[in-house]
Amino acid sequence: MSTHTSVRGTTFLITGDTADVVAGTEGFYAEDTRHLSRWEFSTGDALRVLSAVRDRQSTSVILSPATPRNQDAAYSVFRDQALGSGSLVEEVRVRNHLAVPVAVTVEFRFAADFADQFELRGTGQFERPGRHTTIVRESGEVLLAYERDDYRKWTVLRSSVPAAYAGEQLSWTLDLPPHGEVPLRLEVLAGEGQRVPVSGEQPARVADVARRARLDVEEFVEGVDVPAHGWPELRAAVTAGLADLADLRVPAPGQPDLRIPGAGVPWFLTLFGRDSLITSMSALPYRPELAGATLRALAAVQGRVVDPARIEEPGKIAHEVRQGELSRFGQTPYGRYYGTVDATPLFLVLLGGHRRVAGDGMAIELESAARAAVDWMFHHGGLDEHGYLVYRTDGPGLVHQCWKDSARSICFADGELAEGPIAVCEAQGYAYEALISTAELAREVWRDPAYADRLTDRAARLRADFEQDFWLRGQDFVALALDGRRRQVDALASNAGHVLWSGILPDGRAQQVGKRLTEPRFFSGWGVRTLAEGQVPFHPVSYHNGGVWPHDTAIAVAGLARAGLTTEATHLAEGLVAAAGHQPGNRLPEVMAGYARAETPYPVRYPHSASPQAWAAAAPLLIATSLA
Template sequence: MSAHTLVRGTTFLITGDAANATAGTEGFYLDDTRHLSHWEFSAGGAALRVLNESRDRHSTSTILTPATARHDDPGYTVFRDQALGAGTLVEHIRVRSHLAVPGTVTVSFRFAADFADQFELRGTGHYERPGKHSSITRAHGEVLLAYERADYRKWTVLRASAEPVVADGQIGWTLELPPHGEVSLRVEVLAGEGEPVPDPGAHPAVFADVVREAQADTEEFLAGVTVPAWPELRSAVEAGLADLANLRLPAPGRPDLRIPGAGVPWFLTLFGRDSLITSISALPYSPDLAAHTLRALAAVQGQVLDPARIEEPGKIVHEVRRGELSRFGQVPYGQYYGTVDATPLFLVLLGRHRRVAGNGVAIELEAAARAAVDWMFGHGGLAEHGYLVYHTDGPGLVHQCWKDSARSICFANGELATGPIAVSEAQGYAYEALVSTAELARDVWHDPAFADRLLARAARLRSDFETEFWLPGEDFVALALDGRRRRVDALASNAGHVLWSGILPAGRAQQVGHRLTEPAFFSGWGVRTLAAGQIPYHPVSYHNGGVWPHDTAIAVAGLARAGLTAEATYLAEGLLAAAARQPGNRLPEVMTGYARSEIPRPVRYPHSASPQAWAAAAPLLIATALGSSEEDSAWS
C-alpha cells in the first residue's frame, strides 16, 4: 500500500500499511514538528491482515482481521477509522466477534514521539537538538509525551474512552467480546506547544463529530461555487477545491485569517509565492481566500534591513516557520524573505482581487502596496539593474525564484548561472504589478501622478525585456540574465509565466506559445520545466525536466492570453488526463518528464508533495483561462 495523507490546517498524518505510521517520514505532525514518530495498532499481540482500505479527504477506514491460514476463519474483524481535527488525531476502533461464545482479545497501540523538526526529516542536514524528552503516565492512563529546550516546549497527549495499561511505549486493553457482538474503543492524540497542557480525564473526541466538523468546514468553503461542465475539468476542479479547503490554515500572528498552506509534508505554512499563486488561481472561486492571503502577507511585510533573513523594507516574505530549528536560528527560515517574486505577485493579486471583489482591500492595503512598489524600485533592483534581481550568495536559498533548487538556473550547455540574476518570469510579474498598481493608483487611491510613473516604468520594462531576453535563433525567451548580463539560454517553462503576465508583444507571445506545445516541452501530461534534448535536461529532476501542474496551468493561461486557445486546450487536456489517473483526481506537486507516448501513465517525481496548494489550484486556473467558469477571467 502507498502512503496516505490526511490534512487539516497545520495538522497532518502520514500513514502506510494498515493505517500505521512506522517508517521513514510517516507520523502525526503539527506546525513543522512530528508529534508521533511511531503509531501502530495490533490485536492479539500481532499485526493484522488488511482486507480493505477506504480513504477520502476527511478520514481513513481500514478493515482488518488476524492473519489466519488459508482455510481457517478469523475469530473477529477490526474496523479502524481515523480522522483529524485541529491538533488532534481521533481513532475509532470496533472489534466484531464472529464466534458463538464469549471471548477476549487484546488490542494495543505502540507509540513513540521524536518531536523531530521537518527540516531534519526532509534530509537537509544533521542538527544538534539538545532538548529533553519526557514521558509521564497521568490519571486515567493518559500519557503525556514532551520535549523541552529552554522556553520551547512541544507535547503530545494520548487518551482513550477506556483506561489502558501503559507499559514500554504501548497502551493496551483487554476487550471482552460477547457472542457475535461488538466492542468499541475511542483513542485521541492531541498535539500542542507551551502551556497549558490539557488536564487528564476529558472524554476523547468522537470520530463522527470530527468528520462532520471537517465536512461542514469544506462545504462552507465550497458554498456558492459553480464548477465547469467539462467532465474531466469538473472532477479536477472539485478535487482541487476540496484539497484547498483542508490546506487552509491560520495565518502567523493572525488566527482570524485562513490562508492556503503550500503543501504536505514540508511546506504546510505561509509561503509568499505559493500562497499568492494559489490565491490568484482560485480567485474567481474564493475572493475571500485571496483577501486573507493579502492581509496575512501585509502583516509580515519586511520592515528593516536584516541580511540574515534577507529582509528589506516593503519586501513580501518567502516563508514563516514554527519548528525548533527555526526558533533557535539553526536554519534561517523562521521568517525568511529570500524571494524575488512574492512582492510583485502581491501587487498582482491585489489588483486582480479589486477587479473581482471591489475596492475595500485595495484601500485597506494601500500603504503595504506602496511599500512593495518602493521595494521593487529599490532593493528589488528595478532602478539599479533595470530588472528585479536576486543575489546567489546570501543565507538560505541559492535561487530565490520558483525554481529554487541549486542547479535550476543554468545555460543550455549545463553551466550554472551566477548572480545577480534576473529570471524571466519575475520581470513578467513586475510588469503586471506595475500595470495593476497603476490602475489602483488612478481609480482607487486617486493619485494619477503615481499611476503615470508606474505605467511609464512598465512600458520601459516591456521594451527592455523584449530586447534583452529574446533568443532570436530560438523564437523564445531566455530563462534569465546572469550577473554579466548574458542571456541564460536554456529553454525552460518559465516562458509560460512570461506569457501569463502579458509582458511580451502579441507576435512574440505567439511564437513562444507554439514552442511550448512542441514534443520537447510537452510530455503529453504537461509542460516540462526544461525542454528535452538539452544537456541539463533530466526526466526525474525537480526543476530540470519534471512536470509541475501549476506550471502547466500557468502556461495554459498564458497561451489563452496570447490568443492561442486551441494550443491552451491541448495542454489542458494532457494535465486533466494526468489528474484523472491519480487517486481522487489529486494532482501531485510534480511528475517526471517521461513522455506519455512512452509510458501511458503519469509517473510521480519521487519526493513529490501531496496535497499541494498550487497543484490543487491548477485546474481552477485552467477553468478560468479557458472560460469554463461563470466568472470572468482573473487575467482578462
Template sequence: MTDPTDRRLLVHDGTFAALDAAGDIHGHRGTSPDGLFQHDTRHLSRWLLTADGAPLTRLTADGDTAVLTPPGTRDEPPRYTLWRRQEVSDGVLRERLLVRSNSAADIRVALTLEADADFADQFELRGDDRHYDTPGAVHAVTCSAEGAVLTRTRDTWRVGTHITGAPPADTVDQAPGSTRLHLRWELKLQPGEQTTITLTARPEHPAARPLPPAGPLHVAHRPATSWPELEHACRQGLADLESLRVPAAGADGEALRPPGAGIPWFLTLFGRDSLLTSLFALPYAPELAAATLPALAAVQGTAHEETRVEQPGKIAHEIRHGELAHFGQIPYGRYYGSVDSTPLFLVLLAAYTDVAGDALARALEPHARAAVGWLLTDGGLRDHGYLVYRSGDAHGGLVNQNWKDSAGAICFRDGTPATGDIAVAEAQGYAYDALVRTARLSRTVWDDPAFADLLEAEAAELRDRFTRHFWMADEEFPALALDGEGRQVDALASDAGHLLWSGILPPALAATTGRRLMRSDFFSGWGIRTLASGQRPYHPLSYHRGSIWPHDNAIVALGLAKAGLTAEAHTLARGLVDAAALHDWRLPEVMAGYGRDEHPTPVPYPHSCSPQAWAAATPLALLSAVGQGPTAAGEAAA
C-alpha cells in the first residue's frame, strides 16, 4: 500500500532528517515538511546535490543509500555512478558520496551541494495559517576553507548549522541576497577510478547538551507468538521505539532516553504519549518506562501558572525547545494541558513496580504522592467529583485536554461542543486505576496503610458515582463526558473502551460496552472509530470525530481481554494487524474512518505522523491482549 521510496527518514536520539528518495531536502512545509530537525528547529531547509549543473537520476534507494547517475541512453550510458549514503547519529547528518567512473576515458565531474537553513520553528511549518512575529531575528553565513556556518540570532537566542566537507570543497560561496550556499568539487577520474567525499551538517542548539552515546534499546522479552504477522508488526514497533527515544534529564540531571511521541511534529518528551507507549511496551522493554517516569518527575508541576496550566503535582503534557517556546510565543515550552497524564504516571509507576521491583517506586514516592495530591485537589476529584479541565485556548493552548485534544472533539450527538469544566469519561477510569494501584504501592512499598485506606475509599466512591452519572441507560453505553453543567455529553465514542481497561465499569456494563464497540458503526474492519458513524458530528477524515487511532484501539483491545471478551479482542487485533501489513508493518498515528467494505485498504489520514510512538507500541499491546495467534484470531474474525 505504501511506497517507501517516496520519502526517506533518518532518526537517532532526538534528531531526524526527512529527505526525498534521492537524499535531497527542498524546504517543504505543511503536512510533510522535509529538513534536518533537532529540538523543534529545522536546521537544514535545503540540501540539493547536482552534477554538472543538472539533477542526478535516481536508479534505486534502499535504507540509507541512493544510487544516482547523470543522464544517459542505451547507446551512451552514464559516465559515472554515485552512491549517496546518509545517516543521522549523535545529532549530526553525515553523508558519504562515492563517485565511480564508468568511462573508458578520463572524465571530469563538477559536483555542487546547495545548502540553506531557515531555522524555522516546527510550529511555523504546520500549514495551519498561523503566523508568528520574530522581531530582530538575523540570519548570517560564515564561509571558510572547511565549509560554512549558518546562524540565526534573536536577542538571547542563537541556533546554527555547521557544514563541512572532506576533502574540503574547491569553492564555497553564498548566493547574493540570501543565505543559500554552494559548495563545489571539481573531480577528475581516470577509467574505473573512484573517489569519496564526506559531508556533515551539525546542528548547534541551546537545548543540546553532552550525553553519553545512546545504546540500543534493551528488549527484556522478545515478542513471540504463533501469529507471524503480529510478531512481524511487533518487531517493527520495537525498532521504531528504539529510534524515537529522545534525550531528557532526570531530577538529579541523569541522562535519560524516554520515547518521544512521533515524527515530524512530536519528537519530544510528552506526558500521555510517552506514558502509554511505555505501558504498552512494559512486558517487553521496561527500559522505556524506567526512563519516562523519572524524566516526567523532573518536570512535574510545582506552582500555579495559568498560561501553561501548571499546578503542583501535575504531570506535564509536553516539553518544547524551539524559538517560539523560548520567547513564550506558544505555551508549550513546559506545558501541562493534560487531564490524564497525572493518573497515567501513577498507573505506569505501579505497573513498572510489578515488573521490575520497587526501587523506582521508592525513589519517586514524593512525586507519586504529589501526583495523588493533584488528583484530589486541583485535578477536581474532591471539588467536582471528577477530574476536570477547562479549555486552554485563551492562552493559545489546547481546547480539549484529554487525548482527543482537537477543538470540537468532545461534543454532543448533535455536534455541539461541550463547554465549562469538562469531565471526560476515560480520565475518570485512569484516575480510578491510579488510586487503586497507588494504594497497593502505599501498602506494600511505602509501608503507609493509612494512606492506602484513604486511596481505596476514594477509588470506591469514584467508581460508584461514575456509573450513576455517566451510564446512559437508553443507549446502554457510557457518556463521552459530563459538561460544566453536569449534562451527559451523549456522543457515542471510542473512549468508552478505555473504561474496560481501567476497570471502573462493573463487569456486566463492561461486557455490554465492549460488544457495542464491535458493531459496524464503530468497527470499520480495520479498527474502532473514534466516533460511531451515523451521528451528525461523524466525519471519516476528522482528527478525532470518526478517524481510527491504533493506540486507542490498543487500549480497547486490552480492555476487551480484561472483560473476558476474547473473541472480540481477537477480531479487533486482526483488523489492526491487517492494517499494519498494508503499511509495511508500521501502523500510522491515525487512519481515516472508512470501512473495509468501502475500500480494500486503509485510507490514509492526511496529517498522520509516522513513525509514532504509541502506534509503534500498539502491536505489543495487542500481543499482550490476545496472547496466542492465528488460529484463535482467525476463528474470531470468521
C-alpha cells in the first residue's frame, strides 16, 4: 500500500490509499508531534476504493461495499479531506442508491499517541513518562491530551452531528432516504498548552479550508518571473517547486510572523540552518522575503555561549531548532542544536546576496550578527588554528556536520572512514565566499575598510592553500576532505560541485573538475551521483554514497555555469528536469537512486526520501537562474 502526504507549514498528514491512518508512520502531525496515530473509517462493510483524487490542498476518495460482480452496492461513501494549519477537516457523504430507506452506521476509530517524531524515525528508544487523558465534553467533542510536567499536547475531535462515543470510536447511524444522502462534517484540531478551543463550535468546511490553502499558494507562486528559456519542462518543474515552497513555509521559532522554509516532510518541518539557507539562496532572485525571514530567524538563535552538549559556540549559526517532547526535556540534543560547520558561512553568503537583491537594510540590521559569525569562523570554526573550517566527529548528535551528515558519508576511495577534525571541501568554498561577500559589506555598507581588507586578504590565502592542499594530483579533481591527520580523503564526490559554486578554485582547475562531474561515473543521466561509481563505498541506493540529490545537482549546474562550462551545465540540467517530468506533479524528491538512466528509463526514488522537500523544490529555481 502506498502512502500520501499533504502539508501546511508545520502541520502534515500521511495516509494510506483509503485516506485512513492505520499503520507505521502514518498520522496527523503538528510541531514535531503525532496528534492522530489512528483515523480509520468504517461502515461495518468491507469497502473498496472506486476513486481517489488528490491535489496539494485536498483529497477526495469514493468508496463502496465490496459486493460480488453480479450484485450492486446499496450505497457509496464520499470522503473529502483538507489540511489547515493545525487542523484536519473531513466531510463524509453517504449516498443511498436504492429506492427504499437505508440505515448505515458510520464509524471512525481514532487514537493519539502524541509520539515525538524522533521516536518514529527509529533513532532510538526513549522513555516518555507523561500521562494520557481522554475527556468527552458536553457537546460530544472528544479531548485527547498528553501531559508531562509543564508540557501539554492536545487533540480535539468535533463533528457536525453529535456522535456516540465508545472507547476509541465515534459512530453515527445515518438514516438515508431513497436515492438520497446524508452529510457529516468532522474536524480534528491539534495544539499545545492549557488553552483548548471552546466547545460546541461547528467544524470548518473542506471547501473553505482548501480554498484558503490554495489562495496562499497562488499568492506565493503568481507574479514570480522565472526564466524558463523556452523550456516548458523546466517551467513545469519551477512551478511545482514554488508551490512546494509555499506549503513548506513554517513560522520561525519564537517569531511566528516570520515564515521561513522548513526543510521537508516528514521529519524536517522546522528551521534548519543549512537547508533553510540554501533553499533561500536558490529562491533569492524571485522570493527574497524567504531569505530575509531566514536570516532574521537564524540571527535570533545564533550561538551565544560555549555549550558542548549542543555544540553551541558564540557566533555559530544553528543547525536545527525543535519543539517536540524529547527535545524539550533534553532527551535529544536537537532542541537547539549547532552541529553544522557550514551554516555559519552560508549565513554570511546569503546576507551578502540579499543585499545585492534587496538593498542595504538587512546588512545594516544584522551587522553585529555577521561580525559574530566571522569571529566564529576564525576562532571556534578553525580558520585560525587549522587554516580551514573543521568539525569534530565525536560530539553529540550527528557524526558529520556537513550536508552529507550520515555516519559513513565522509570516506576514502577504499571505504576507510575519515576521522576528525575534518575539513570538508565545500565548507572551505563557503568560507571563501563568505569572506569575500562580508568584505564587500564591510567596505560598502559598514564603512570599515580595514576590516574589509583583513577579510579579503584571508580569503586570498584560503584560496591558495585550498588549491595546494585539496587538489588530487593525477585525478583532475579535489579531495572530499582533509582528515584529522591532514590526509586527503580521496573519494571522488559530488561535493566538488559546491566547490565550483563558491569560486574558490582557479578557472583552469574549476573547468577540469566540472568536466569530470559530467562523466558517466558521476552523471547517472538523471543527476550527479553523490559518489562516483566504481569506488569501494559506492552504492546506487545509498543516501550519501551514490544516490542523486536534486539540490546537489542544481548546485553543480550553478558551479559549472560559473566556471564557464555552459554546455556541460545544460547537459546536467536536462537530466534533472527530465527526472522531474517523471514525478507526480513534477515534484522532485529529496534523493533518487544512482542507477544509470540507460539501466532504468525512469528515475528510482530512494526509499526513505522526504517529499516535498525544500532543497529539491528550490533546485529548478537555481537551474533557471544559473542558465539565464
